Amino acid sequence: MESGSFVANVGQDLGLAPQGLSARRARIVTEDGSEYFQLNGNTGDLFIKEKLDREKLCGQTDPCTVQFEIILENPLQSYRAEVRVYDVNDHSPVFLESELRFKIVETTPPGTRFPLESAQDLDVGNNSLQNYSLSPNAHFRLQTGELANGRKYAELVLDNALDRERQPEVSLVLTAVDGGSPPRSGTAQIRVTVLDANDNPPLFSQAIYQARVPENSPKDHPVVTVSATDLDEGTHGEIAYSFSQNSKENSKTFHINPATGEIRLRGAIDFETTENYELNIRATDGGGLSAHCKVLVVVLDVNDNAPEAIVTSLRSPILEDSSPGTVVALFIVRDRDSGDNGRTVCSIDDDLPFSLKTTFKNSYSLVTEHALDRETVSEYNITITARDMGSPSLSTEKTITVKISDINDNSPVFSQTSYTLHVRENSGPALLLGQVRAFDSDSEQNARMTYSLLPAEAGGLPLLSYISINSENGNVYALRSVDYEQIREFQVRVRAADGGSPPLSSEATVRVVILDENDNAPFLLYPLQNSSSPASELVPRSAGPGYLVTKVVAVDGDSGQNSWLSYQLQRATDPGLFTVVSHNGEIRTTRLITERDSKKQKLIVVVRDSGESALSSSATLTIALVDGFSDAHLQFTEVVEAEEKDDTLTPYLVISLCLVSFLFLISIIIFSIMKLLRRKNYGGRFVSASDNVYGDGNFSSNLLDVTGNGTLPQSLRYEVCLTSGSGTSEFKFLRPVLSTLPAEDRNFGKAQTQDLVNNSHLNNETESAAPVSLTDA
Numbered sequence: 001m002e003s004g005s006f007v008a009n010v011g012q013d014l015g016l017a018p019q020g021l022s023a024r025r026a027r028i029v030t031e032d033g034s035e036y037f038q039l040n041g042n043t044g045d046l047f048i049k050e051k052l053d054r055e056k057l058c059g060q061t062d063p064c065t066v067q068f069e070i071i072l073e074n075p076l077q078s079y080r081a082e083v084r085v086y087d088v089n090d091h092s093p094v095f096l097e098s099e100l101r102f103k104i105v106e107t108t109p110p111g112t113r114f115p116l117e118s119a120q121d122l123d124v125g126n127n128s129l130q131n132y133s134l135s136p137n138a139h140f141r142l143q144t145g146e147l148a149n150g151r152k153y154a155e156l157v158l159d160n161a162l163d164r165e166r167q168p169e170v171s172l173v174l175t176a177v178d179g180g181s182p183p184r185s186g187t188a189q190i191r192v193t194v195l196d197a198n199d200n201p202p203l204f205s206q207a208i209y210q211a212r213v214p215e216n217s218p219k220d221h222p223v224v225t226v227s228a229t230d231l232d233e234g235t236h237g238e239i240a241y242s243f244s245q246n247s248k249e250n251s252k253t254f255h256i257n258p259a260t261g262e263i264r265l266r267g268a269i270d271f272e273t274t275e276n277y278e279l280n281i282r283a284t285d286g287g288g289l290s291a292h293c294k295v296l297v298v299v300l301d302v303n304d305n306a307p308e309a310i311v312t313s314l315r316s317p318i319l320e321d322s323s324p325g326t327v328v329a330l331f332i333v334r335d336r337d338s339g340d341n342g343r344t345v346c347s348i349d350d351d352l353p354f355s356l357k358t359t360f361k362n363s364y365s366l367v368t369e370h371a372l373d374r375e376t377v378s379e380y381n382i383t384i385t386a387r388d389m390g391s392p393s394l395s396t397e398k399t400i401t402v403k404i405s406d407i408n409d410n411s412p413v414f415s416q417t418s419y420t421l422h423v424r425e426n427s428g429p430a431l432l433l434g435q436v437r438a439f440d441s442d443s444e445q446n447a448r449m450t451y452s453l454l455p456a457e458a459g460g461l462p463l464l465s466y467i468s469i470n471s472e473n474g475n476v477y478a479l480r481s482v483d484y485e486q487i488r489e490f491q492v493r494v495r496a497a498d499g500g501s502p503p504l505s506s507e508a509t510v511r512v513v514i515l516d517e518n519d520n521a522p523f524l525l526y527p528l529q530n531s532s533s534p535a536s537e538l539v540p541r542s543a544g545p546g547y548l549v550t551k552v553v554a555v556d557g558d559s560g561q562n563s564w565l566s567y568q569l570q571r572a573t574d575p576g577l578f579t580v581v582s583h584n585g586e587i588r589t590t591r592l593i594t595e596r597d598s599k600k601q602k603l604i605v606v607v608r609d610s611g612e613s614a615l616s617s618s619a620t621l622t623i624a625l626v627d628g629f630s631d632a633h634l635q636f637t638e639v640v641e642a643e644e645k646d647d648t649l650t651p652y653l654v655i656s657l658c659l660v661s662f663l664f665l666i667s668i669i670i671f672s673i674m675k676l677l678r679r680k681n682y683g684g685r686f687v688s689a690s691d692n693v694y695g696d697g698n699f700s701s702n703l704l705d706v707t708g709n710g711t712l713p714q715s716l717r718y719e720v721c722l723t724s725g726s727g728t729s730e731f732k733f734l735r736p737v738l739s740t741l742p743a744e745d746r747n748f749g750k751a752q753t754q755d756l757v758n759n760s761h762l763n764n765e766t767e768s769a770a771p772v773s774l775t776d777a
Helices: 010-014 018-023 054-058 248-253 632-681 743-748 750-767
Strands: 006-009 027-029 037-039 045-048 064-072 077-085 099-105 113-115 129-134 140-146 152-158 169-178 185-195 208-214 222-225 240-244 254-256 262-265 276-284 290-300 308-314 327-334 344-347 354-360 363-368 379-388 395-405 418-424 431-435 450-453 467-469 475-478 489-497 505-515 523-526 535-540 548-551 553-555 565-572 578-580 586-589 600-609 616-626
Touching (some): 006 010, 010 045, 037 064, 054 064, 054 077, 129 152, 152 169, 208 222, 254 276, 327 344, 418 431, 535 548, 565 578
Parallel strands (some): 418 505
Antiparallel strands (some): 006 045, 037 045, 064 077, 113 152, 129 169, 240 276, 276 290, 308 327, 327 363, 354 363, 467 475, 548 586, 565 600, 600 616
């Protein structure tokens, strides 16, 4: 049949609808991997894929069947199927030798039989060799028969005696015909040479010889020795042994010693290929007479084939929640030996959550026996051991890998149930505070972590406005700066959820502790510092050393070392009169008060904290020294009025300084203009610094006092001008004046005196050599 020919409908045989076959992905599996047939998964029709050759598949075995399995998925099932291949008459009978030669003594009596070489026909049944025929002749006829194995044979029978003198050679045509329709035939020529008389033909000691030879016996292994005798003498008594009716297979496997009749192996014999051989032996004497016998060689099976495990279907990976009894794999075990040598048993390791079940002869299924857990074992290497029952037993191993696929059956687990993170107050946003970490025993998407913060509040604000978390890696960041004095710590719940469906999650606590920074200066509780009413204290002049005057009280909003305060006297009217206790701020006298001590004492006390970058505040106190507390109020009033008076002079001093500076600037401008005009009118004649008589420090005795008070003595170069309230003011200034004019310019007149003075002052500032005088503001 041609490729593509229809064989059968498997779907109907299995009782499955066509859509069922397609959904379950039906396919064909053979032991040797051959692909003679093709299954249409949509219709269930079985077609021929490769053209079949029965003789190649089965040889002379009849009936000839091709076996295979039909595998169905989801659920996994298999069915054994076999297709019988019927023979067609596509081979003609063939003789191994196209010409058969016989030497027959003319005295051979009629009725003597001469075995003929059998024809070979690869077909079987009616298509095999059925009959022989002989061409018409006057001496011979053909006698046919059947061997024990069913093969036809023919013998040449002498009907009429031969006469060498009349006909020394007889030519015949032997025809072999099979039973096909139409029949096929093959022919061979028979040439009979008529010999002179040889009265005694050879005789074998046995008509049939039997031998038993183990398979896989080595080359040249002895099989059996045949023996024949001849009563004649000379060349007519010399016997030569040979094969008759020999096939190609026999000639490749055996050879016979023509002189001794010993038969030995020429090639390997295999019980799984051929179980027995039938040999025809001919003994021929020197006169051409011959005798025949048979040798039956039985091949003994040896356990030389280990079992084979062939996996026909494998389901991997499988879900870890697969129920017990789930089919994982199907496989076939075969052993080419026979008897106990071919019987097999299969096993796997006992510590596996799988078991083997027999589906039918030599077919097994691997199924789950217990619950699976991918987190414990993610992959199994299952070794299937197939062992035969021979002696010694042979075994083979087949390892299959079954992977376990994950399901989301494990919740995330945090590395800690509680995390403590620290952040300094006033830290900027986007600061990394730390990391939380969760682990999931599942894999891939089921183990992918997503972190989130659960809503909560702290300090009147949502916690989500203080910190955030990276959903991918669990990094915790600050979103805003935090004030330690407002909130010192807070807690938030962190949730870790995996990517499974449905997702699983767990929670942990994150405690954020705010670390104090030295960001608050000490605050003075006493004395309060304000511009309206400065703090004042009364101390009697009779107070002795260690007298407690007052106490500076301060607090710090920070904590720890940042709030440890120390007190120090920074400035005082009389530094030796008072002292400040550094740890508590008490102001005490250090000595007795004398009459020379000023009635008003001003103290500045600095309060510092102990932070890394120390912050400080200062307190200003006014202390009045009084003779007694009976007139303390009157004395204190006088001190205050004097202080207020001094304070009143300060604004006037500032106004005067500004006015003088303005006038000085105007003078400079006027002097510059006049100098330019003078250069234009007098040909560039100017007063210069070189005309001054200040060289080498020899000053003129006539120094000009611009205040109008007359001439200053030569030894007086500068005058320090202070107001009556300058003791409490830090404002001081110097006013330079020019004392000498060039002689050549004195005729300019007194009206230009001030301008020249300003010009000289400008030149002196440039040259840094002119003497100046400090005058009263």
